[in-house]
Amino acid sequence: MTISADHTAQHPAPEDRTPGPAAPGNAPEDAASEAVRKFGITVEDYMLPARHQIQMVGPDGTLNPHTEQGTQPGHEYALPGDGELMAAYEQLVVGRRVNDQNSALVRQGRMAVYPSSHGQEACQVAAALCLSDGDWMFPTYRDSVAVMARGVDPVQTMTLFRGDWHGGYDPSKHKVGIQCTPLTTQLLHGVGVAHAAKLRGEDTVVLAMCGDGATSEGDFHEALNFAAVFHLPVVFFVQNNQYAISVPLAHQSVAPSLAHKAVGYGMAGERVDGNDIVALLAVLGRAVRLAREGSGPLLVEAHTYRMQAHTNADDATRYRQDSEVAQWVAKDPLSRMKTYLTDCGLLDDDRAAGIAEKAEAVATQLREGLSEEVPVEPQDLFKYVFSTPTPQLKEQSAMLADELARDAASKTEAAK
Amino acid sequence: MSPTITTSSEANGNVSAATARAAATAAATAEQSGPRTVTLAKALNTAMADAMHADPSVLVFGEDVGMLGGVFRITDGLTKTFGKNRCFDTPLAESGIVGMAVGMAMNGMRPVIEMQFDAFAYPAFEQIVSHVAKMHNRTKGTVKLPMVIRVPYAGGIGGVEHHCDSSEAYYAHTAGLKVFTPATVADGYRMLREAIDSDDPVMFMEPKKLYWSKDQVDLDALRTEHTENTERGTSSEGRAAVARPGTDATLIAYGPSVPTALAAAAAAAEEGRSLEVIDVRSIVPFDDETVCASVRKTGRAVVIAEAHGFASVSSEIVARVQERCFHHLAAPILRVTGFDVPYPAPKLEHYYLPGVDRILDAVDDLQWED
Structure with a gap:
């Protein structure tokens, strides 16, 4: 089954179209010819997002009829298979449980901070599932669930937020960049990873993630432009959750959509319902496939909502209404999938119970792992600044060791 | 090859x-x-x-x-x-x-x-x-x-x-x-x-x-x-160099200031004063050993750098050397640096840049006993 995007487009059928006469003067020849070759459409129709966001399963959990999706050429999406959908649903349930467990651990003082992706779990899960083993992901601080869905140990993922160290997993081993705090700086790292892979002739694809507010940053522009100019296999995935802490999207950009920014770089953009994991898997899956086939970078904007405050330190009631949040409760990514999969006969009580059990096991792992008092090693302060500590760091290390030894001695003395 | x-x-x-x-x-x-x-x-x-x-x-x-x-x-x-x-x-x-x-x-x-x-x-x-x-x-x-x-x-x-x-x-x-x-x-x-x-x-x-x-x-x-x-597995990484040996005072410089320091040392030699010039080479890591060995030997030092002096690499060098060489010093360590002004327009830059005369003036101020 194939579903595509636009139900208002008046385009003629693909076979009637003359390919690519209106290619922008500065469009990279590669992207234009790729688009024309693959889809038989103009380069603008390839680069501009479909006129509506791609949605396959609506908020009520029913599959949108094919006719309502339209038939815009070049923006056609196949429905993911049952196995893929069930695997995604399991990760959705785990992701929701992780978000709620971590928020609880912050309230209990077990973690310093947790930027929750509650409500954005479909984006988180699809970001991980669209990639192959050799691909790389570059996540932000809000993408812990995506990092775990990619296979990183949950407790290692949370080390950053527990406060033991600035990172807890090996990016090279998992092909997952560190969860980046400075906005969009990691997009350029993704561009570099893709560039290195391309120079070696590897078929690595990079998924580089950021939020709506981050699209205002200069590195967003530089990363998209570099990726386009060097024709690199990078999928830029923007989770538009409507708020940059307190500032709504309207104060960040008045572009028709964030996905429309793609055309300015000579790359393809697409909008997708960020709470519909079926559409997300289809859109990100196509983007990754096109990138791997050599079509250059793509930009995907997912329309979603940050259901909770920015972090536990934020008070969302100061800048948005409960009624607005309530509207998004009705669009929840988990409930619509549960309905859809149940109606399809893929999900029954037994399978749901099995999935809940798996989610609970991850929550238990987080609770136990983060409740454990792991001693920190003060000398680690000096060990990793450089490959080999400088003479100055050796001096400072000795000074701290001496302080600690004297502290220990005086405590022993006092105990006598 | x-x-x-x-x-x-x-x-x-x-x-x-x-x-x-x-x-x-x-x-x-x-x-x-x-x-x-x-x-x-x-x-x-x-x-x-x-x-x-x-x-x-x-x-x-x-x-x-x-x-x-x-x-x-x-x-x-x-x-x-x-x-x-x-x-x-x-x-x-x-x-x-x-x-x-x-x-x-x-x-x-x-x-x-x-x-x-x-x-x-x-x-x-x-x-x-x-x-x-x-x-x-x-x-x-x-x-x-x-x-x-x-x-x-x-x-x-x-x-x-x-x-x-x-x-x-x-x-x-x-x-x-x-x-x-x-x-x-x-x-x-x-x-x-x-x-x-x-x-x-x-x-x-x-x-x-x-x-x-x-x-x-x-x-x-x-x-x-x-x-x-x-x-x-040996290299000169992280090591300063003695660019010109001397006995009376140490000029500590790096990068663009090293030739200026060497010119000042040559001029001082004509006046009978032997200046050692240290080329820092590596600002990080910093070679305390070579720099301090020179200052302990001479007992006097001037740090020279083009950058503004305030909160600068030259400030750091002065601090490090006095912490380590205080009892060997016959005079405060002085600095000849750029002024604390935005880098000047071309016609004004020669007033700003540390030059031989300014370095020699600083050397003269190192509380000589004669």
């Missing part, structure tokens, strides 16, 4: 055609054995070419570094020799250049990137401070960033605003960055090879006014020295 690299006669506007011709001649003859006249520019260019020959993961990129060979011609010929996948132009965006280099270094490459001028590197400051400097520490050493950020820096070339900043203190202040600055032609080769070999990121500060300075240098001997150092 080494590629043929020509030095363009279209060198930057401050260099006379004669100088450029001399440099081109030097380049053409540099492959012969024995000492030859070599410019710092040629030494740096040869270091990159040799490193690219030795290791296919070494890449050079930046603004205008491809067919043009860089605005200072330091990357001249590299695209021609190694192809556009190994030396290439990027879009005009410094944060993009550094950020992309971070990703490339994460994925097996050793990027050597050029910031066109000191002050043009500032858009990349966030990438440098928040990622280049911190990635190794943040990942407990599982991610290394073997990258070199070359920065033509400092003044003395009659450059307009934003082309003459001494920006070394910003980088030296940031934990996790090595900061090298060569002052001689041979060190240009030696230190850039060491920087490219380093598994840690290096800010490689190139004194642009010395690019066309010349010396008798045997590049083959330097190659052999580099190979031997690599095999033995």
